[in-house]
Amino acid sequence: MLKPSPRRNIILGILLLLVAVGVAIFDYVQPAVDGAGFFRRYLLVFDLGVLLLGVAAFVRGVWVFAAGQQWRPSDSEARVGPWVKRNSRTLLLSGTVLMGTAFGVLTAIAVRLPKPRGTQFVIHHELLRMAALLSSVLFLLGVLALLLPMVLNVLEGRSFVSFVGARHVRAAKSGFLTVISVLSISGVAVSSCALVSVSSIMGGFGADLQRKILGNNPHITIDVQDQGGFDEWEPVLQRVRLVPGVAAATPVIAGEAMGSSHTNTSGTMVRGVDPESIGNVIDLLQNIEVGKFEYLTDPEQLTRLPAGEIVGLGPGGEPFRKGPDFGGSFFRGSGTPIDPSVKDVLRAPAIHPGVIMGRELAKTLHVYVGDEVTLISPMGDLGPMGVMPRVRKFRVAAIFYSGMYEYDASHAYVLIDVAQDLFSMGSNVSSIDVRAANGERASDLRPAVHEVVQREDLRVRDWKELNRNLFSALKLERIATFIILSLAIAVASFCIICTLLLMVTEKGKEIAVLKSLGASSRSIMQVFMLEGVVIGAIGTIFGVVTGIALTVGLSLYGLRLDPEVYYIDRLPIKVDWVDWVLVALSALAICTLATIYPAHAASRLRPVESLRHE
Template sequence: MSFERFVSFRYLRAKRKQKFISLISIISVLGVAVGVMALIVVLSVYTGFTEGLRDQIIGINAHVMIHRPGNGIADPAQLKQEVEGLAGVEAATPNIFGQALITSGQYSSGIAIRGIDPENAGKVLNLESKMISGKLIDLADDSGLPMIFLGRELATQLRVDIGWKIRLLSPNGTLTPMGVLPKVQTCVVGGIFATGMYEYDSTIGFVNLETARRLVGIDGKGVQSLELRVTNVDKADSVAAAVRQHIGPSYLVRDWKQANQNLFAALKLEKIGIFIALALIILVASLNIISALVMVVMEKNKDIAILKSMGAKTGAIMRIFFYQGAVIGVSGTLLGVGAGLGVCSLLKRYKIIELPSNVYPMSTLPVKVMPDDIIVVALVAVLITLLATLYPSWKASTVRPVDALTYE
């Protein structure tokens, strides 16, 4: 052990005359630990909430979507075969979008119609896991009236349930001398789903491709878009770029990040703001470190003078108090990291805090610990506490032996 470390550790040990200084050192350690713990817990909860929201958004939406402006995709089967052979693409399914008015008795509402292929849509969308009643394959039943799947909130607004009949009025009708006559399609409610997102559950309805073609006015086997599921959802943008390069510029390719970039950019900005705000707790704790070290310097003024008169260099005196502050900072950081991980583990395991399901897209407080967040928090905490030791260390190095020992 070097001379500087030996002296700094001796100064950290409590003596009768230094109990108050030692108490301030303990408070400084606890202050850093509380700040680090708060940062880790809040960032983990925020990351869990962001990923939970992401999973809800892309649960019934594809990771990547291929559109063709104008006439749409005339041969979706061929394009599906091409893109499924690309690296990173797991599956593809055709899709049709449309707007309509849905009515049931005296109740009505606007609805976003989505035409899907019941046989392979489950390979791309997580709709099956969101179903409260009914199965995805039921949409393929053509023995009677076509079926429609409604969101739970929309079904509640229309006062309908499984087996009830509804009517869809599409604006894509026939042009007559009296104006445009809307297309009318009667459907049977074959399933109800709940995604946890009010925007989706109150506005979306799923039908099969043939029903969607009749409502939208698409001839033959054409569709408006092709939806893709990728192997790694976080790399959907790179897969979309590869698909775009392969199929050419006549197609519009968008991944889920582009489709929701405003929302996730806002969430990312909020996470940075929370990090800066909670980092102030560590900054406050570092002020305690400064006060503790300044009082140690005042207490050890004569000791410093004796060390310097015995040949200790200015740099050695600075390192003594730098090591002392570093021990406080690193100890508080390690204690805070351990406490933060422990609290996150408890919240994740026992689901202590429940959230109202009608407000949030998840029922319990989501927690996801990211190693990168832990590393950044620890580094920031150590950096702040080390910076806090610079002034007291410099102050100690400026002590003049002749002034400190004049009246001894």
């Protein structure tokens, strides 16, 4: 079994790095062969594992060599069995190397797994992803455990205060005090890890919501308060498009209607759009998952969809395809003759304007691409019995998925002239939707847009103003969560207070000796403060690094969620270094404050009373 000397680690690291480079060169120069994809995939996996292993061994060896220190067991290790005493460091190094290799292998496999669709859940794929995540966390914890004695060695060589404080941390303690010390480190680590993870997850939900809002809504809206819309909008539209910072603008008709199919009805928010410019303002074209946007402008194609074209998706993402159509005396595309007894009953489908609707709305109405739906507008004509609703038939041109249930369950898009006729608006429009070049700074662009509108009856609002309550609630929730989890760190810091107080009692004689040799009360106070800070720093670093590994791993591999329940297929994660640094600084600050009272108590010990009975 290799002893963990720096020279051997440096040599081992260099050899492994050379092997990794050699494998990469071999994989690069190897000619492509049919059927060799499986071999080359796992060759890359092996290469990545060897590379991580070499880097870990080389960095460890260089660090120890630079510190000028050989590995030496702490005082507490001298009390364990001889075999563990001789091999504990080697076992830790071997376990870390094993986890590093597993991390490289499993990561290379996990990132190549196919992305699941819909409610599909492949158990062995998810187990591989979770195994890759767990191995990465264990690998980083092993690296930190290997680096910890090196850091303590460096502290011992700094000054009197750091030497005594570091020796106290690694010195042998009574059994109860050892348990309290472990609990102190574990409490701070778990609290810091939870705070980092929760902050990243909540930030991910906020970022995901903001991305969906910016993708499905205009950044700036120009409209009027009444429902009749406004006229003479073309000059306003042209002036707005010329504003610096405006990426695109489009006229929109908006109104409420009742959607009806042969089997069900549902309330619908109908939006009439300009097909030439709507794709530059919102992500409607990118969100279409079934059908085509061109069917909206050319609905005649919906009457002759080719057989086999996807017209819908099942719960698991499985495609629903259109069956063969009839033409003449045969089913079109299949050559199967039509029964003469029903031939006279069959009629060619009528041509109706196209409509693009959300996935959940299509599910509610039980319709697919090419099916007929009816939109009923309350803004109808005046008849002998009062206002008669205006009824128009449409044909489903496409189905979109925006990721926001409220939109997918209620929104439908038609051509702007069709919407003007449906809602009896003539040539008026409901609003002019504007997309800014930088959506985050839409509020800065709003005054410039308002200046060129030049109409008192129009109002200009940005997306932050329209969604102010929602994002204010999310911000308040993040702050409250941070405060509550910080209290968990504060509770864990109580263990640090207990640890230091017990250590002051246990080390009373040593404190008296140090004071007798000339150590000042200030130095004694600094020693115990440093000891508490080191304990808190160990817990903070282990916790924050574990939290970072979990959040980065989850953002890379993804935690699968059921989209039928949560309406997202994976847990959103926002990797934000500012939050991580804030968590680390907060935990260190709380732990530092917890050391003041025990350190002050240690500095007030009188050498005469401690050495009286010696």
